[in-house]
Amino acid sequence: MSANVNGAKHLTMDSPLGLIAVSAVEEGLTHVHMGVEEVKGAWGPEEPTPVLEAALEQLEAYFAGALTEFDLPLAAGGTDFQCRVWAALRTVPYGVTVSYGDIAREVGNPAAVRAVGLANGSNPIGIVVPCHRVIGANGKLTGYAGGVWRKEWLLALERGEQSLFAV
Template sequence: MSPLFLHQFASPIGSILLVTDAAGQLRALDFLDYRERMDRLLARHYGPVTLADAPTPAPLAQALADYFAGDLTALDRVAVATNGTDFQKSVWHALRAIPAGQTVTYGDLARRLGQPTAMRAVGLANGANPIGIVVPCHRVIGANGTLTGYAGGLERKRWLLAHESAAGLPLLEQIAEKRHRSGA
């Protein structure tokens, strides 16, 4: 494994840790207060790693800054590289195809992958996503419209969904309405 580099990025929802490889590809993204989770995922995917502090690559920093400034397509230009099972990689690839401002359920995602009964496996792969925000696992919600778990915390998930919604908070109101209709 080539060396990995650790960067820090200030965002409106907290300090973000970024891990890139020598080619500048993003290998991990997590919040500073979830550093243990990030380290655990890196060890699971790459074995023991040493992270060297480095300045954030300019294209990555610019894409993140543009995203948080409102250019919701900016993250599409971020090169990512992940280790994981073939199934995990297929889930993570499918997550990147969910447009900003839209949400899907675990069942929707399983159907998109051609495995309609794999909702739980999709949920596990979603939870093991090492590159939050760029691989937008926050766009997956429960079948009843609830904001299910998010590795960065539900308040951050709520913020990201509101940020990405063209209509702002009405997206969250739609999610709440789905939840209400389902009796949850």
Template sequence: MSKLHKLDYVTPIGILEIAGTEDAICSILFTERDSTVNGMQDDTPKVLELCLRQLDAYFKGELHEFTFPYIVEGTDFQKTVWNALKSIPYAKTGSYKDIAVAIDNEKAIRAVGSANGKNKISIVIPCHRIIGSNGKLTGYAGGLWRKEWLLEHERTYRK
């Protein structure tokens, strides 16, 4: 496996740790740290810099779709769910049931929820856009307060 590089990005809602190889991003996850530990290095791959720039533009309300390369590791089912999540437009929401229906497996609502929780490409694969069928916020690995902030941020900057 290629060397894994890390880069921290300070957002308005905490530090995101970006991890990736020379070729692609492997994870973007919120940390509970108060300060950065992974700064820009001479050997930081361009893809990590690109990811950071695009996340910065997202948090400024200037970017709605990401274009940097990333790879996901998981089961075929998880990958199918994560791919379906990307169909939820910026500033919109969906439910676990919506995703289950989208992947032609309506009975898999709980499995969709489980896959959603294992997403390692936060914000880009927009698991924060999943809410309960009743319209209430449901779990988010980064914390419900972050989920609420992200949804409000997108509503503020939608076109």
């Protein structure tokens, strides 16, 4: 789904991962933009809505280690396959990692490992839809749209590795 959605609004927040912008339409959250350097007009006006305010509250609680599961209405658009992959990602528990092959099996197409990787990389609602919990079959961290260092940070947060957060 393009960020240029009719009726979209956004809010920003400072986070341990840098500036984050969240975008939403009335129906739900459409994007979590990480590594934001500038606010894009296509995200709509900066204007609070119940969905955006809830998203920021839940993200703050997540970063504080107090939230392990997001409860937000989602309105990201994608192909049927992408939506199935994103739904499967939401079932991966906090602090657990799975492989692309695991997700491919979960969506009923074990041979679709690369397609799962593409759908995972196209996830517009990172963190909330936890694509960071997907790693390579060899246990290695693989690409992450927000940068591999952010993926590593999120996984360390979920594992309770507080030493990573010392300044």
